[in-house]
Amino acid sequence: MLNISKNKISNQVDLTKLKSGKEIFTKEYHKRFKKFLLFFSLLLLIILFLPWTQNVSSNGKVTTLKPNQRPQTLQSQIPGRIEEWFVQEGDLVKKGDTILRISEIKSDYFDTKLAERTDKQLNSKNLSAKAYTNKISALQKQIAAIQNERILKLQQAKNKLKQAHLKVKSDSIDLKAAEIKQNIAQTQLNRTLTLQKEGLKAVKDVEEKRAKLQELTAKLVSQENKFLSSKNDLINAQLSISSIQASYIDKLSKAESSLYTAQSDAYDTDVQVSKLETSLANYNKRSSLLYITAPQDGYINKTIKSGIGETFKEGEQLVNIMPANYDLAVEMYIQPIDLPLIHTGESVRVQFDGWPAMVFSGWPNVSYGTYGAKIVAIENFISSNGKYRVLIVPDSNDEPWPKAIRVGSGAKTIAMLENVPIWYELWRQLNSFPPNFYQPKNKNDNYKSKEDK
Incomplete structure (x- = not known):
């Protein structure tokens, strides 16, 4: 029914006595729902404060x-060609174990005895450097001998110069004495002539005095020649010193020039030796790079380059390895x-x-x-x-x-x-x-x- 009328049937009929009414009106559903809502609200409130x-x-x-x-990839520092594999994927390798062998692809390193030949060149250059060292030592000794000889020669020439000075001085004294004697003889001759004119001296005395004057004049001329000769010896001694100095300067210059040339050649040889040592070390190191080894204990994860005969560039990835520890x-x-x-x-x-x-x-x-x-x-x-x-x-x-x-x-x-x-x-x-x-x-x-x- 629509329950439009204001007259309620519940006032006339007791619905609770009916079977369906007992099921509906006697049970209090709202009370249980209120209790559930209250419990849920308390639980939610408690949860909010957890x-x-x-x-x-x-x-x-x-x-x-x-x-x-961490996982890493192994590369080669040099370009090469794969020749042989010593591992497979999944293998455990120890530090230093060989993983693969490669070969050279550059023509500059095809010679298998390149390091040995370079070592021979190095030995030859070392011997050459030693020979230049000996030559430098010999030239230094030669220069020292020339310097000592120059000192002795100059001392000898100075001694001769001193002797020439003394000889000139001695001859000049003798020349002065001869001049004095010649003047005395001339005076005596003049006096004797005067006395002979007066009849006090004989002609014989005049002749003796004239002869003595001639003798002393000859001695004077001779002494003057000696004096001039001594002067020439003095000049020659001075020239000899200059000549000795020039001669030994030339000898020393040539010896020092040879010494500097030998030193220059020795330095150049040292440079070549150093270059050969570097080349030899590089060749030996390059030979060791022909074997790719494990840097640490690990597992071979993946071979990036595979097969035999495959070429690669320097720095190109070859194999991936995972450290074991x-x-x-x-x-x-x-x-x-x-x-x-x-x-x-x-x-x-x-x-x-x-x-x-x-x-x-x-x-x-x-x-x-x-x-x-x-x-x-x-x-x-x-x-x-x-x-x-x-x-x-x-x-x-x-x-x-x-x-x-x-x-x-x-x-x-x-x-x-x-x-x-x-x-x-x-x-x-x-x-x-x-x-x-x-x-x-x-x-x-x-x-x-x-x-x-």
Whole structure:
């Protein structure tokens, strides 16, 4: 019925006595619903005040802690041709094990005895350098002998010059004495002539005096000749000194010229010896580069160049190797807005691809299948993907990471921040606010520990 009339049938008929009425009107559904709403409201209120750990989630991948533990490719420093392989993919190699042998493709190094021939050239040049050294020593001795001889010759010439000076002086004295005697004889002759005219002297006396005058005049002329001869000897002695000096200057100049030439040749030989030594060292080193060896213990992942007879350039990748011993780490990338919230030493939860996990990001203690980690490095420059790279390592106080993890596999990370109530986190999410900015209490301790390391 439409219940349009104002007359109610319930006043005339008791519906509760009917079977259907008993099922409908005797049960109080609203009371149960009120109790459910009240219980749910209290439970929701309690949940809103439960603690919630703010976090920054990101994706990453497994890597290694140290750069030398990461996969690497081996290159050849010289161009060559593959001759022989000693390993296959998947093999474990030790440090120094030979991986492959190559051969030269440049015509300058085809000679298999190139190093041996260069060594012979080096020995010959060393002998040549030794000969030049001996020649320099001989020329130095010759120059010293010439200098000593020049000193003696000059001393001898100076002595002769001194003797000539004394001889000139002696002859000049004798000449003066002869002149005096000749003057005396002339005076005596004049006096005798005067006395002979007066009849006091005989003609015989005059003749004796004239003869004596002639004798002394002859001696004077002879002494004058000696004096002039002594002067000539003095001039000759002076010329002899000049000649000796000129002669020995010429000898010394020639010897010194030969010495400088020998020294120049010796220096040039030393340069050639040095070049040959460098070439020999380069050839020996190049010979050792014909064998590509393992730089550390590891596994052969992939041969990039394969086959026999294939040529390659210097620096071209040949084979990929994965180090056998490494320390696992995970690199995660965070948004620039979250960078101030991340600090070294903070805890991070990690979920690895291939390991089942039930993650409750706000309650890390009840998350299943995640593993603990610590932040050890934060990149200071943004990466090409527009995010900052953060490196994390296993937490020694937590459960160890699975041993079957391989480098390069994927991972999801949850960086733990500040603990806040759930109602605050909901309010923050609805308003799109960033997590609370805070500084860890042990930030200075972290810096000190890094400096100590």
